[in-house]
Amino acid sequence: MDSSSKIRIKKSRIRLLHQYYSYTGFYAFVKSSLGKLIIPISLFMIVLWLVHILVIDFNDLFTSITTTYDPIIILTIFFASESLLGLVPPEIFIAWADKTETPIFYLSILAMLSYLGGVFSFFAGKAISRMPSVYAYLEVKMQKHIKMIRKWGGFLIVVGALLPIPFSMTSIAAGLIQYRFRNYLLFGLLRFVRFYLYAVVIFNVF
Known part of the structure; x- marks a missing residue:
């Protein structure tokens, strides 16, 4: 098979994937998700900025945290949060990393x-799949996520x-x-x- 044939086959596969994700609503899902998130994220950043200006200087707050608490404690709390449904916004920890002596190092550790x-969550899901009663419960609670990842797989993970x-x-x-x-x-x-993309914004804000 010559190179031109390989290119045509590759383009055909890409076209088929594009059609599949269009027909199954993947692009609409991403667009909808972004639309729903833009306003809350913008409001969150505005509130943070107002609190920073009017109530408490985050520079002082995060500097105080870095001198008061051992980084291991903060990193442990972050890992627990990221393993348990993302209970605390990562942006707070990224802002904390900016006030450490080695921001890029701690940012990389956070990532x-x-x-x-x-x-950890992936293997928790695998373990739950072997527990019929718990799996049945989560299958209902997470029906939307499970349905989407069955349809779109790796793209949803992206x-x-x-x-x-x-x-x-x-x-x-x-x-x-x-x-x-x-x-x-x-x-x-x-x-x-x-x-790293979020750090570009947050490091310049706080």
């Missing part, structure tokens, strides 16, 4: 812990890794349906991209 937290939606939920759903672990690890690496 790694978020990635590992997702892996969305979960990049967008400000709970990455842990996506990871648990992937584990529940026994999604291929190697592919999960590969797509999940985009979690690092999200942290």
